[in-house]
Amino acid sequence: MTLKTIIKKMENKQERSEKKLMLISPMLHQGGFERVCVETARIMQPLCDITIVIFSDEDIAYDISGLKVVNLGLGPRRGTPAKLINILRRKHALSKLKKELGTDIAYSFGLTAGIANCLSHGNEKVYTGLRGYTDLGSTRTMKLYAEKADGMICCSECITREIKEKYNYKNASTLYNPYDTEQIRRDSQAGTPELPFAEGTRVLVSMGREDDVKAFWFMLKAFALIHEKAADTGLMIIGEGTYEEDRELAGRLGISDSVYFAGLQTRPYEYLKCGTVYLMTSIHEGFPNAMVEAMALGLPAVSVNCMTGPAEILDDNAPYGAGKVIYGRYGIICPAVSENGMTPEQERETGIDTGTTGNEETEYADAVLRLLNDSELYAHYHEASLMRAGDFSQKAYAENLKEILFREDGALNG
Numbered sequence: 001m002t003l004k005t006i007i008k009k010m011e012n013k014q015e016r017s018e019k020k021l022m023l024i025s026p027m028l029h030q031g032g033f034e035r036v037c038v039e040t041a042r043i044m045q046p047l048c049d050i051t052i053v054i055f056s057d058e059d060i061a062y063d064i065s066g067l068k069v070v071n072l073g074l075g076p077r078r079g080t081p082a083k084l085i086n087i088l089r090r091k092h093a094l095s096k097l098k099k100e101l102g103t104d105i106a107y108s109f110g111l112t113a114g115i116a117n118c119l120s121h122g123n124e125k126v127y128t129g130l131r132g133y134t135d136l137g138s139t140r141t142m143k144l145y146a147e148k149a150d151g152m153i154c155c156s157e158c159i160t161r162e163i164k165e166k167y168n169y170k171n172a173s174t175l176y177n178p179y180d181t182e183q184i185r186r187d188s189q190a191g192t193p194e195l196p197f198a199e200g201t202r203v204l205v206s207m208g209r210e211d212d213v214k215a216f217w218f219m220l221k222a223f224a225l226i227h228e229k230a231a232d233t234g235l236m237i238i239g240e241g242t243y244e245e246d247r248e249l250a251g252r253l254g255i256s257d258s259v260y261f262a263g264l265q266t267r268p269y270e271y272l273k274c275g276t277v278y279l280m281t282s283i284h285e286g287f288p289n290a291m292v293e294a295m296a297l298g299l300p301a302v303s304v305n306c307m308t309g310p311a312e313i314l315d316d317n318a319p320y321g322a323g324k325v326i327y328g329r330y331g332i333i334c335p336a337v338s339e340n341g342m343t344p345e346q347e348r349e350t351g352i353d354t355g356t357t358g359n360e361e362t363e364y365a366d367a368v369l370r371l372l373n374d375s376e377l378y379a380h381y382h383e384a385s386l387m388r389a390g391d392f393s394q395k396a397y398a399e400n401l402k403e404i405l406f407r408e409d410g411a412l413n414g
Helices: 003-013 032-044 080-101 111-119 133-137 139-148 157-167 181-188 216-229 244-253 268-272 289-296 310-314 344-350 359-373 375-389 394-405
Strands: 020-025 049-054 069-071 105-109 125-130 151-154 172-174 202-207 233-238 259-263 277-280 301-304 332-334
Touching: 020 032, 020 080, 020 111, 032 049, 032 105, 032 394, 049 080, 080 111, 105 111, 111 125, 111 139, 125 394, 133 139, 133 157, 139 157, 151 157, 157 172, 181 268, 181 289, 202 216, 202 268, 202 289, 216 233, 216 244, 216 277, 216 359, 233 268, 244 259, 268 289, 277 289, 277 359, 289 301, 289 310, 289 375, 301 310, 301 359, 310 332, 332 359, 359 375
Parallel strands: 020 049, 020 105, 049 069, 105 125, 125 151, 151 172, 202 233, 202 277, 233 259, 277 301, 301 332
Antiparallel strands: none
16 A cells, blocks of 8 residues: 555545644654654645754755755754753754744654753643663653653553553553555665675675664674575675674674675665565664564564564564564564673673674574574565564554544543
8 A cells, every 4th residue: 555545545534634743853864763754754744734853964864855844953962061052952943943833743753852852842742752772771861751741652562661660651652663565665676786695695684784782793693603504695784884893703703705794775675685584683672674674575584582672573472581582473583682792892892702602692593594494484484574564554653643643632542
């Protein structure tokens, strides 16, 4: 179902709202909540008056044609005094803009946007979006949200539950990210990239920026074990960064010739479709977009059981933090990366060798190998991936967001 069809059906049920909706994001560079912000604007644009507000227009990575975007010119600053001054400037600029536009609802994406949104709270309804488990790490920010926001919108049930339990905040609701699975499949067929692998290589693929939180060092160690038993496998990592330390580790593990760092790609789905299995080894996530996008292309997923999102996606009832491999309804869930896991940077400081593999990497590698070697299991998860990706449709997102934002009393689903 196309976005135009979704909008037409929504308009048939409800006349265009006169409400003025402001969406606030620090930037619109490539990232999870930035994508959701722009997609939210397009989904809701026919239903109300939309304005996207950003703090900086540097490196805009998404198509904003036809959207009203206001840049406050208050990008990130270094140093505590400058940051505090920046918060005040954003507060005043947002407060002024909300009044000028007659904003009815302000919905922010990301912690810094949420802080400015709450501090500039006027007569409008204020909603803050929580896009990852680390958002809960700032107690001061969460207390500000609980005190000032009319509602918190969370990307996973786990985050919603914790907000309600830890902060006794009732107006928290779960809203899964939207995906246009049909468009993802069309985009994947636009071209075929040349990969540095021999013909017939089974490509294990992952997508994410260069960041310790993605735990690519864990993935590389697991892949070394996989490649030792399945020499026809290769690993491709798509994302922005030099991956200098990961390249170095791949060299020490003796797998450099079988690992391809593809870099940031403007058409990533063409690369994803070349994969056989999607791997995710993050220490924590919010709602991992790239994994769902890979599943929309039929790639079976093998993920660690990190907070939050993966377990909810791959199995409706899988407990977080389970210390065993779970063959879920829609994918395979492995034990989370240990808190004692060492990043390459920590290795330099401590002298501990990140190239040493442990039980978690072995269990992860064994799960991937079983998937590769069992054709029936692979076929099952191929079909399950396609089916599950369809659950996170734009239509479901649009209907749920309407219910949250346009409820007369401003309350959220409990």
